[in-house]
Amino acid sequence: xxxxxxxxxxxxxxxxxxxxxxxxxxxxxxxxxxxxxxxxxxxxxxxxxxxxxxxxxxxxxxxxxxxxxxxxxxxxxxxxxxxxxxxxxxxxxxxxxxxxxxxxxxxxxxxxxxxxxxxxxxxxxxxxxxxxxxxxxxxxxxxxxxxxxxxxxxxxxxxxxxxxxxxxxxxxxxxxxxxxxxxxxxxxxxxxxxxxxxxxxxxxxxxxxxxxxxxxxxxxxxxxxxxxxxxxxxxxxxxxxxxxxxxxxxxxxxxxxxxxxxxxxxxxxxxxxxxxxxxxxxxxxxxxxxxxxxxxxxxxxxxxxxxxxxxxxxxxxxxxxxxxxxxxxxxxxxxxxxxxxxxxxxxxxxxxxxxxxx
Amino acid sequence: xxxxxxxxxxxxxxxxxxxxxxxxxxxxxxxxxxxxxxxxxxxxxxxxxxxxxxxxxxxxxxxxxxxxxxxxxxxxxxxxxxxxxxxxxxxxxxxxxxxxxxxxxxxxxxxxxxxxxxxxxxxxxxxxxxxxxxxxxxxxxxxxxxxxxxxxxxxxxxxxxxxxxxxxxxxxxxxxxxxxxxxxxxxxxxxxxxxxxxxxxxxxxxxxxxxxxxxxxxxxxxxxxxxxxxxxxxxxxxxxxxxxxxxxxxxxxxxxxxxxxxxxxxxxxxxxxxxxxxxxxxxxxxxxxxxxxxxxxxxxxxxxx
Numbered sequence: 085x086x087x088x089x090x091x092x093x094x095x096x097x098x099x100x101x102x103x104x105x106x107x108x109x110x111x112x113x114x115x116x117x118x119x120x121x122x123x124x125x126x127x128x129x130x131x132x133x134x135x136x137x138x139x140x141x142x143x144x145x146x147x148x149x150x151x152x153x154x155x156x157x158x159x160x161x162x163x164x165x166x167x168x169x170x171x172x173x174x175x176x177x178x179x180x181x182x183x184x185x186x187x188x189x190x191x192x193x194x195x196x197x198x199x200x201x202x203x204x205x206x207x208x209x210x211x212x213x214x215x216x217x218x219x220x221x222x223x224x225x226x227x228x229x230x231x232x233x234x235x236x237x238x239x240x241x242x243x244x245x246x247x248x249x250x251x252x253x254x255x256x257x258x259x260x261x262x263x264x265x266x267x268x269x270x271x272x273x274x275x276x277x278x279x280x281x282x283x284x285x286x287x288x289x290x291x292x293x294x295x296x297x298x299x300x301x302x303x304x305x306x307x308x309x310x311x312x313x314x315x316x317x318x319x320x321x322x323x324x325x326x327x328x329x330x331x332x333x334x335x336x337x338x339x340x341x342x343x344x345x346x347x348x349x350x351x352x353x354x355x356x357x358x359x360x361x362x363x364x365x366x367x368x369x370x371x372x373x374x375x376x377x378x379x380x381x382x383x384x385x386x387x388x389x390x391x392x393x394x395x396x397x398x399x400x401x402x403x404x405x406x407x408x409x410x411x412x413x414x415x416x417x418x419x420x421x422x423x424x425x426x427x428x429x430x431x432x433x434x435x436x437x438x439x440x441x442x
Numbered sequence: 443x444x445x446x447x448x449x450x451x452x453x454x455x456x457x458x459x460x461x462x463x464x465x466x467x468x469x470x471x472x473x474x475x476x477x478x479x480x481x482x483x484x485x486x487x488x489x490x491x492x493x494x495x496x497x498x499x500x501x502x503x504x505x506x507x508x509x510x511x512x513x514x515x516x517x518x519x520x521x522x523x524x525x526x527x528x529x530x531x532x533x534x535x536x537x538x539x540x541x542x543x544x545x546x547x548x549x550x551x552x553x554x555x556x557x558x559x560x561x562x563x564x565x566x567x568x569x570x571x572x573x574x575x576x577x578x579x580x581x582x583x584x585x586x587x588x589x590x591x592x593x594x595x596x597x598x599x600x601x602x603x604x605x606x607x608x609x610x611x612x613x614x615x616x617x618x619x620x621x622x623x624x625x626x627x628x629x630x631x632x633x634x635x636x637x638x639x640x641x642x643x644x645x646x647x648x649x650x651x652x653x654x655x656x657x658x659x660x661x662x663x664x665x666x667x668x669x670x671x672x673x674x675x676x677x678x679x680x681x682x683x684x685x686x687x688x689x690x691x692x693x694x695x696x697x698x699x700x701x702x703x704x705x706x707x708x709x710x711x712x713x714x715x716x717x718x719x720x721x722x723x724x725x726x727x728x729x730x731x732x733x734x735x736x737x738x739x740x741x742x743x744x745x746x747x
Contacts, residue, residue: 120546120657122553152542152658237700270699271707277661278652280692283456287696290448302659304652307556326556326654440706 113137113347114171115149116162118178119276125301125320126275126337127151130177130200133339140344144351155180163188167195173350175343176200179244185209196355198346201246203426207357212342215363216246217253217425218392219335219371220297221399222385223317224257226332226374227295228265229381230315236267237293239284239300241275243439247299249428251435253399254297257388259434268293269437278304289314295332306330315376322372333385334372341367361422364393400425405433449693450577454585455651457689459484459643461588463667464674464681465595466639471671472599473632474612476740477519478534481664482541483512483637484644485657489545491645492655493552501560504649505584505642512641513634515541520633524626527742538664546657559653560584582650584642589682591639596678608632612736615743625743640664669718675725675734688714 115134119127134147148171153162159181166174167188175198176185182202189197189209197209205211227236236258240247251269258265268291270284277300285296285305289312296316298305303326309316310327318324318334342360349355362368371389374382391397402414407430415421431439463480470477490511495504515537523533560582563569568579599605608628610618615625643663648655670688674680695710725734 122546122550122657124554124656268700268702270696271711272696273708273711274661276658278654278656278659279456279459279647279661279663282652283452283693284696286448286452287693287700290445290452291697291700302652302656303654307652307654311559325554437702438704440708 110144110146111173111347111351112169112171113145113147113350114166114169114174115147116153116159116166116174116176116178116181117149117151118153118155118180119301120151121149123276123301124303124323127177127301129320129337130175130339133337133343136340137343137347141347141351145347153181155184157184160184160187163197164191167192172196173198173347173355179246196350205357205359210346210358210360212346212358212360212362212368213246214337214368215361216335216369217249217399218363219369220250220253221257221392222371222388223297223333223335224254225261225388226377226381226385227254227297227315227317228258228261229384230332230377231262231265231295233292233294234262234265235291235293236265237285237288237291237296238267238269239281239288239296239298239305240269240271241300242273243271243441245426245428248431248439249400249425250299252404252428252432255432255434256399256404263434265434267435267437269435271440272300274300276301278302281305282308285309285316286312303327318372324372324375329376331372332376333374336370336372338367338370361426364389365395407431407433407435409433447573447576449697451581452693453686453689454577454581456692457685458585458588459646459651459663460667460670460688461592461643461682461685462584462646463640463643463664464670464685465588465592465678466636466643467667468671468674468676468678468681469595469599469608469639470632470636471739472612472676472736473608473629474615474736474738474741474743475523475629475633476530476534477516477523477537477633477636478531478668479515479519479537479541479664480636480640480667481660481662482538482545483515483640484541484647484660484664484667485545486515486541486548487512487641487644488647488659489549489552489644489655489657491641492557492648493548495557495649496552496555499557501557501649504557505645508641508645508649509638510641512637512639512644514637515641516633516637519637520630523742524629524633527744530740530742542658549655549657552655553657554654556654557648560650584646584650592678592682599678609736612738615738615741619743619745625745629743640667643667666714669715672735673718673721676736687717691717 117127121131150162173196177200179201182204185197185199186204189206199211201213202211272280272284281300281304285308294314296305296309298319303323306316306323306327310330316330320337324331374385398419400420404412406412487508491504491508494507519537522528523530562582565579569575607623611625611628619625670684673684691714699707
């Protein structure tokens with residue numbers, strides 16, 4: 085029996101596949117992916133970025149990727165494997181790779197690393213991320229306009245600041261339209277499990293939510309919304325195929341330009357450790373076409389997008405009031421500063437729930 | 443009341459793939475073979491099942507493709523573990539890794555496509571009965587098939603002579619061999635049945651649950667099915683209880699979050715696994731009436747000819 089359980093445990097740890105092209109003295113660029121490249125979400129979009137990179141600089145570089153790399157100790161091995169294979173610039177594309185990346189970066193000072201969505205840096209390790217909360221704010225406006233029941237359903241992955249700030253941005257926006265808007269939040273405790281994401285979406289619809297938003301990676305929730313005649317927002321990539329009558333818009337990760345810029349810097353020898361946090365203005369992400377909504381809602385969304393892009397509208401404009409009814413300290417002048425948003429671990433007033441584990 | 447009905451419907455759908463896969467593995471293990479490749483066979487069933495359904499437009503063809511894919515995978519296992527007497531644990535794990543990789547390859551061309559999911563039954567009058575109607579007469583056919591399957595397996599194992607022989611192989615292959623039973627042939631058939639069930643369970647996901655294919659979409663359900671067989675102490679009746687309990691906890695914890703019950707969601711997500719661990723402990727402490735696991739489980743058998 086003990087053998088069985090041991091085997092179960094090892095089985096869960098294994099699961100990775102390698103793919104590589106071949107060439108002699110081109111710059112080798114490596115990518116570590118959390119999911120399969122066909123996940124149609126997070127990893128898929130990173131891989132689209134890699135493909136854009138190959139298209140642009142394919143004669144000068146060679147890319148390799150490892151997919152299905154679990155966050156944790158396995159990641160360290162995978163990153164090191166890329167280093168040993170001669171990759172000089174390595175992108176690790178999930179939050180949970182932060183410490184493993186840092187560890188490997190310290191071990192190999194001559195290799196450059198780029199870690200997505202983290203906050204730890206070193207002289208050979210950059211970080212990069214997007215201000216998705218800007219997109220979530222636009223979604224919140226649309227959701228409040230389109231909801232008939234006044235109840236929004238939100239599927240979260242893990243209660244990390246990125247997800248929490250997305251929820252807050254959504255609600256702050258929705259409250260400007262409907263001050264009494266309610267949100268039901270279900271944590272899937274996974275980034276990728278289509279079945280569970282579908283279950284969560286069903287539970288939200290069954291409990292009265294008529295607009296579904298998700299911060300998990302598969303189109304399962306979109307498909308449930310479509311099946312039940314509700315509305316939904318896509319995540320990471322275009323999901324309209326799974327809900328032609330359901331998708332309102334989707335936040336599209338567009339990593340290509342960033343990857344191209346960073347690899348060009350590496351080729352020129354000008355690469356240095358940086359912290360990039362780009363929003364709508366720097367095209368780190370885009371909004372999918374606004375669909376399945378009346379023209380006035382569409383116009384409102386487009387206006388909000390233009391205002392955010394121009395820097396005229398900030399989703400976390402002060403005063404921001406926490407659940408305890410107290411105003412949050414306003415460190416960024418007339419809005420919360422980046423640090424407060426990146427480390428956000430509280431819900432704003434109007435969310436009738438608690439962050440798990442707090 | 444509608445909410446209760448909706449929850450029961452969700453629980454049935456969530457439990458069905460687990461029940462089908464675990465039923466197959468139960469038969470395999472009762473014959474004395476431990477096949478840890480359920481996850482790999484399931485995901486192959488998902489990929490091939492979706493491919494079949496997408497190409498032909500028929501859910502039935504899809505389900506058959508899933509069954510065939512799972513069976514073929516299990517034959518690879520049978521060849522290695524039974525034919526060549528390779529270590530079963532290692533072979534099973536390898537089968538899972540093979541299945542995850544191969545299914546990604548097969549499914550690559552189908553990612554992003556979608557199909558019309560298996561229709562839910564509708565029997566006039568019966569399906570319209572409040573509360574129980576949709577549960578008893580309004581789910582997709584797989585749900586009822588899974589129940590028929592486990593009842594059939596129970597009947598086979600405990601009410602028929604071939605079932606008795608299969609269990610004998612699992613408990614003492616030397617004696618079964620001495621009595622003249624073809625142990626390896628019986629075990630091969632049991633492994634194939636396990637593969638067919640895993641393939642069908644995998645196919646259920648893209649055919650009825652979430653009607654698209656994504657690599658890795660089984661997301662560990664094969665491992666849960668394996669755990670369920672242990673949870674059920676290798677008995678069909680307890681397997682049904684285990685599968686629905688697991689599904690119920692999974693769904694209810696999602697609803698509890700929506701209601702704002704103040705229990706951390708991480709804890710509730712872990713509940714089904716905690717339950718499995720507790721049952722394991724209870725089982726190992728209360729060893730009354732002999733061992734619960736098939737005595738020859740996981741051991742290699744090479745007949746001396």
